[in-house]
Amino acid sequence: MSYKSINTEQGHWVLAKMGKRVLRPGGKELTMKLVNGLQITKEDEIVEFAPGMGFTANLLLQKYPKNYTGVELNEEAAQLLQAKINSTHYKVLNASASETGLATSSVTKVIGEAMLTMQPDHRKSEIMREAYRILKPGGCYGIHELGLAPDNLDFEIKKEIQQGLAKSIKVNARPLTKTEWCTLLEKEGFKIKLVEENAMDLLKVKRIIADEGILRTLKIGLNVLTHPEEKKKIFKMRETFKKYENHLISYAIVAEK
Ligand SMILES: C[S@@+](CC[C@H](N)C(=O)[O-])C[C@H]1O[C@@H](n2cnc3c(N)ncnc32)[C@H](O)[C@@H]1O
Numbered sequence: 581m582s583y584k585s586i587n588t589e590q591g592h593w594v595l596a597k598m599g600k601r602v603l604r605p606g607g608k609e610l611t612m613k614l615v616n617g618l619q620i621t622k623e624d625e626i627v628e629f630a631p632g633m634g635f636t637a638n639l640l641l642q643k644y645p646k647n648y649t650g651v652e653l654n655e656e657a658a659q660l661l662q663a664k665i666n667s668t669h670y671k672v673l674n675a676s677a678s679e680t681g682l683a684t685s686s687v688t689k690v691i692g693e694a695m696l697t698m699q700p701d702h703r704k705s706e707i708m709r710e711a712y713r714i715l716k717p718g719g720c721y722g723i724h725e726l727g728l729a730p731d732n733l734d735f736e737i738k739k740e741i742q743q744g745l746a747k748s749i750k751v752n753a754r755p756l757t758k759t760e761w762c763t764l765l766e767k768e769g770f771k772i773k774l775v776e777e778n779a780m781d782l783l784k785v786k787r788i789i790a791d792e793g794i795l796r797t798l799k800i801g802l803n804v805l806t807h808p809e810e811k812k813k814i815f816k817m818r819e820t821f822k823k824y825e826n827h828l829i830s831y832a833i834v835a836e837k
Pocket residue numbers: 592601602603604629630631632633634635651652653654657675676677678692693694695698
């Protein structure tokens with residue numbers, strides 16, 4: 581997989597190409613709860629893992645933090661966002677969240693959405709460890725990821741959901757239950773402060789309107805109708821989300837170093 585240009589096979593980039601800006605499972609509603617839970621002030625030095633199209637970056641910058649650093653693996657996405665937020669205190673690095681190159685104990689808040697789910701578990705832990713390393717003691721790490729429910733979900737169903745997601749969104753998505761997400765964070769030394777959840781309605785019309793507004797929703801709809809290849813991919817994704825909707829959910833967690 582190339583990390584240079586945007587890979588239009590992957591579900592999130594297919595949606596982005598159609599004009600979708602909110603690419604996280606719990607939508608803007610859960611993002612707002614996460615950002616509120618992080619209690620961002622003008623004193624904060626923030627790192628955002630995988631800012632993607634910059635939707636959350638925009639929300640964070642409206643709080644005028646002291647510093648903002650986006651760490652985005654995809655070179656094209658990093659450059660696009662850097663061009664949007666050109667400022668001395670706000671920058672975007674083209675690097676992996678598992679190895680940011682940032683100084684130890686140097687920031688007060690780290691946030692990352694819809695980026696751990698797509699990593700195998702050992703890589704999820706590496707990224708959490710990196711968040712822990714760069715945070716100052718007392719600093720907080722906020723995540724917003726795809727979840728599975730209930731906590732005791734049968735192993736075979738989990739496997740089937742993962743395979744279904746891999747086929748339709750072309751990313752090896754590995755969502756976890758609430759306890760599994762919390763346990764992974766705790767293993768890296770974090771203390772769980774807040775857990776919020778929302779339905780996984782990424783491709784439901786009501787959620788798209790709530791996330792994108794009416795005008796953009798119409799524009800996305802028109803784009804989908806006039807792009808048959810993308811339409812096929814998006815309908816396939818929607819079918820998979822619908823099939824497993826009783827077990828798919830989204831979690832936002834704030835954890836403290
Ligand atoms: C589903 S999109 C989510 C983007 C954004 N956080 C959002 O919620 O709208 C996944 C993003 O994660 C980025 N990504 C994946 N692995 C990464 C890593 N190890 N380090 C930094 N970014 C990564 C991808 O390039 C992409 O921009």
